[in-house]
Amino acid sequence: MYDLLSDLKIVEVSSFVASPTAGLYCAQMGADVVRIDHKAGGLDYDRYMMTREGRSLSWENLNRAKKSVALDLNSGEGRDLAAELVRKTGLLITNLPLGSFLPHDKLAEQCPELVSVRIMGWHDGRQAMDFTVNAASGYPLMTGPQEWDQDAAPPVNQVLPAWDFITGAYCAFALLAGLRHRDRTGRGLEMRVPLGDVAIGTMANAGAMAEMLYRGGDRERLGNAIWGAFGRDFLSKDGKRFMVAALTPKQWKATVAAFGLGTGVSALEAELGVDFAASDHHRFVNRQRLFDLFQQAAARLDYADLAARLAAAGATFERYRTMYEAARDPVLVTDNPLFGPSPANPSGFAYPATRSFANLPSQPAGDPQPAPYLGEHSEEVLAERLGLSSGEIARLIDRGIVATSDKDTK
Amino acid sequence: MYDLLSDLKIVEVSSFVASPTAGLYCAQMGADVVRIDHKAGGLDYDRYMMTREGRSLSWENLNRAKKSVALDLNSGEGRDLAAELVRKTGLLITNLPLGSFLPHDKLAEQCPELVSVRIMGWHDGRQAMDFTVNAASGYPLMTGPQEWDQDAAPPVNQVLPAWDFITGAYCAFALLAGLRHRDRTGRGLEMRVPLGDVAIGTMANAGAMAEMLYRGGDRERLGNAIWGAFGRDFLSKDGKRFMVAALTPKQWKATVAAFGLGTGVSALEAELGVDFAASDHHRFVNRQRLFDLFQQAAARLDYADLAARLAAAGATFERYRTMYEAARDPVLVTDNPLFGPSPANPSGFAYPATRSFANLPSQPAGDPQPAPYLGEHSEEVLAERLGLSSGEIARLIDRGIVATSDKDTK
Numbered sequence: 001m002y003d004l005l006s007d008l009k010i011v012e013v014s015s016f017v018a019s020p021t022a023g024l025y026c027a028q029m030g031a032d033v034v035r036i037d038h039k040a041g042g043l044d045y046d047r048y049m050m051t052r053e054g055r056s057l058s059w060e061n062l063n064r065a066k067k068s069v070a071l072d073l074n075s076g077e078g079r080d081l082a083a084e085l086v087r088k089t090g091l092l093i094t095n096l097p098l099g100s101f102l103p104h105d106k107l108a109e110q111c112p113e114l115v116s117v118r119i120m121g122w123h124d125g126r127q128a129m130d131f132t133v134n135a136a137s138g139y140p141l142m143t144g145p146q147e148w149d150q151d152a153a154p155p156v157n158q159v160l161p162a163w164d165f166i167t168g169a170y171c172a173f174a175l176l177a178g179l180r181h182r183d184r185t186g187r188g189l190e191m192r193v194p195l196g197d198v199a200i201g202t203m204a205n206a207g208a209m210a211e212m213l214y215r216g217g218d219r220e221r222l223g224n225a226i227w228g229a230f231g232r233d234f235l236s237k238d239g240k241r242f243m244v245a246a247l248t249p250k251q252w253k254a255t256v257a258a259f260g261l262g263t264g265v266s267a268l269e270a271e272l273g274v275d276f277a278a279s280d281h282h283r284f285v286n287r288q289r290l291f292d293l294f295q296q297a298a299a300r301l302d303y304a305d306l307a308a309r310l311a312a313a314g315a316t317f318e319r320y321r322t323m324y325e326a327a328r329d330p331v332l333v334t335d336n337p338l339f340g341p342s343p344a345n346p347s348g349f350a351y352p353a354t355r356s357f358a359n360l361p362s363q364p365a366g367d368p369q370p371a372p373y374l375g376e377h378s379e380e381v382l383a384e385r386l387g388l389s390s391g392e393i394a395r396l397i398d399r400g401i402v403a404t405s406d407k408d409t410k
Numbered sequence: 411m412y413d414l415l416s417d418l419k420i421v422e423v424s425s426f427v428a429s430p431t432a433g434l435y436c437a438q439m440g441a442d443v444v445r446i447d448h449k450a451g452g453l454d455y456d457r458y459m460m461t462r463e464g465r466s467l468s469w470e471n472l473n474r475a476k477k478s479v480a481l482d483l484n485s486g487e488g489r490d491l492a493a494e495l496v497r498k499t500g501l502l503i504t505n506l507p508l509g510s511f512l513p514h515d516k517l518a519e520q521c522p523e524l525v526s527v528r529i530m531g532w533h534d535g536r537q538a539m540d541f542t543v544n545a546a547s548g549y550p551l552m553t554g555p556q557e558w559d560q561d562a563a564p565p566v567n568q569v570l571p572a573w574d575f576i577t578g579a580y581c582a583f584a585l586l587a588g589l590r591h592r593d594r595t596g597r598g599l600e601m602r603v604p605l606g607d608v609a610i611g612t613m614a615n616a617g618a619m620a621e622m623l624y625r626g627g628d629r630e631r632l633g634n635a636i637w638g639a640f641g642r643d644f645l646s647k648d649g650k651r652f653m654v655a656a657l658t659p660k661q662w663k664a665t666v667a668a669f670g671l672g673t674g675v676s677a678l679e680a681e682l683g684v685d686f687a688a689s690d691h692h693r694f695v696n697r698q699r700l701f702d703l704f705q706q707a708a709a710r711l712d713y714a715d716l717a718a719r720l721a722a723a724g725a726t727f728e729r730y731r732t733m734y735e736a737a738r739d740p741v742l743v744t745d746n747p748l749f750g751p752s753p754a755n756p757s758g759f760a761y762p763a764t765r766s767f768a769n770l771p772s773q774p775a776g777d778p779q780p781a782p783y784l785g786e787h788s789e790e791v792l793a794e795r796l797g798l799s800s801g802e803i804a805r806l807i808d809r810g811i812v813a814t815s816d817k818d819t820k
Contacts, residue, residue, distance in 0.1 A: 024615065318546045349620065357604075
């Protein structure tokens with residue numbers, strides 16, 4: 001764990017993916033992130049995959065390196081404790097709805113320096129989640145095989161909850177931006193980040209909204225091809241599928257050389273009167289002819305040969321892996337410094353654990369930390385942040401307002 | 411434009427998507443972001459969609475609110491100017507390869523306070539881009555229709571370059587984290603963020619890596635269904651497709667009520683001996699039976715009726731739109747405060763432009779800013795940041811080391 005944010009204390013009142021991700025990134029940079037949950041676990045506490053003992057592998061990966069405080073959030077007293085923790089901490093990440101028990105304005109009355117980041121569904125307050133904003137974004141109706149009929153093609157959902165993860169990273173950024181503003185001005189502020197805005201806004205930032213408006217219609221189906229460049233999946237003689245991308249002249253030349261297609265490509269250039277090395281444009285417009293050439297060449301070689309040639313030439317390519325393959329891949333996981341040894345996960349199941357995506361040549365990365373048991377840090381945090389005595393905490397526990405570690409209850 | 415980062419000056423030496431996105435998010439929060447490019451435009455300057463006049467709609471959306479300095483980066487003198495701008499600025503976002511002309515260690519010799527974020531391909535230095543890291547991540551072989559044969563299913567690439575956008579947001583966060591560390595310690599540092607690590611690390615953070623290792627194999631195909639919960643696309647009587655998601659008891663009850671399926675669901679619960687409201691688990695395990703029920707109900711109503719009922723019940727749902735529809739949608743775009751009036755885009759084409767994804771109730775959002783023309787701010791930035799005189803700048807322009815606005819050259 002790096003120490004870049006080791007001076008920060010953050011409260012996270014979160015569920016599902018985007019909000020916990022924002023806290024995770026901060027925690028992996030050294031921030032002291034306390035996740036507050038209802039004592040029975042938040043809405044995401046049992047998210048699949050569950051182990052046979054009833055531990056969520058999703059939860060324990062999205063909440064690594066955090067502390068857990070468990071309160072009876074159905075009681076006024078539990079909610080008051082949560083609000084007091086937020087006020088005493090001054091930094092909040094949450095995806096609670098605007099109308100819930102932790103409204104920024106109310107908290108800010110007694111804590112004007114509060115910086116909060118609130119993930120919403122749609123900007124207008126309608127509920128949303130990754131899969132529903134994705135439906136609205138236009139991407140699912142552009143995804144899937146090229147040969148599917150443009151007008152009748154069904155939507156294809158992304159398996160990756162991409163909007164959640166973009167939103168999570170963006171909210172970690174927004175929190176630090178708001179904090180920087182507070183450091184400079186002394187003033188807190190609320191920042192609202194609608195998941196739906198991240199989706200439609202990313203579509204716009206990518207240039208796709210402008211593109212559709214400029215066209216006055218939808219883009220043609222591309223299947224697995226890269227829009228506006230040379231790239232697609234190919235199939236080797238031994239049935240391995242791999243992706244090849246050539247977006248620069250250098251990548252293009254390397255790819256042509258690796259496929260042994262110098263002559264074939266030159267012949268096609270002569271026939272069409274174009275210079276493929278000169279720009280993406282010709283490579284994209286004539287992609288079908290090129291794909292046919294490249295697929296014929298791919299079909300003549302086993303993948304190991306192709307990969308060796310592509311690597312030697314300096315091309316950009318990658319073999320498709322199933323996720324189970326990826327999870328055990330030496331280069332991707334086992335020998336990748338992104339991953340560290342398994343910490344003592346709540347599930348008891350041991351597997352490589354991620355560090356921060358950013359690696360710092362100047363700092364030791366340290367070992368990844370485990371997610372907490374639910375309530376594991378209730379006593380510690382209530383004592384340290386709220387100054388409650390052990391007697392006061394014991395009474396809150398007796399009365400069911402505060403819960404302690406659920407280590408032995410599953 | 412918000413002013414949260416208005417005290418920051420950043421240099422971006424970028425191409426494609428991830429790196430420009432990191433700069434974009436900072437610029438939309440008020441940072442003074444100078445993008446330095448080769449005078450003929452970087453590798454991404456002609457990325458599709460291109461207008462008839464030769465302006466990239468991709469570039470002009472990913473580089474909003476930035477300044478542009480154009481230098482002859484093939485010359486030693488141009489590279490020295492770029493390096494000097496980085497040193498004088500002290501914050502760098504780049505996706506230049508490690509071995510290129512802006513290595514952190516070299517720059518830091520004269521600028522120990524430099525904080526740089528460098529986006530890489532794979533952690534081991536191999537080239538990569540969104541589509542190739544995606545191939546390795548396992549997601550493409552899990553995407554696509556449920557009925558496809560698990561072993562023979564082709565990969566389905568994401569059209570959204572999700573890894574690029576997650577990486578971009580993460581790098582904006584990492585930059586501010588590094589800056590906070592510098593503010594505290596006085597020391598600069600280099601942060602390397604491999605696109606490949608973001609992909610494989612996100613797969614792990616999502617719990618999917620642990621899941622595959624725990625299963626000892628790959629997940630079954632799910633098509634458009636949500637893993638571990640109730641959710642899928644349905645088709646209305648009038649042929650509209652929409653996504654429905656019910657991850658909480660409240661969402662589930664709302665969805666059942668909206669579909670008018672109280673009786674049907676109760677009958678199925680009695681038959682199976684389960685309580686669907688009690689947990690995701692039963693809804694997921696019995697999803698096919700439920701999907702059949704819900705699809706029969708959907709087929710009896712037009713979408714407008716269904717949508718009204720779903721909204722009234724408080725369910726989470728969304729109609730699939732094509733991207734052209736999404737781009738013109740009043741709720742998503744035209745009436746959405748995320749978007750502001752079209753600034754004077756380099757393309758001359760007018761369309762709604764994004765603001766920051768975060769909206770701040772306490773600050774006016776201001777109007778979105780346009781991307782610069784290439785080289786538009788060369789003279790201004792060289793004068794202000796390097797203190798060059800107008801005579802010195804004029805000579806650099808005459809000698810082709812510095813280029814000015816390309817406004818009239820396309």
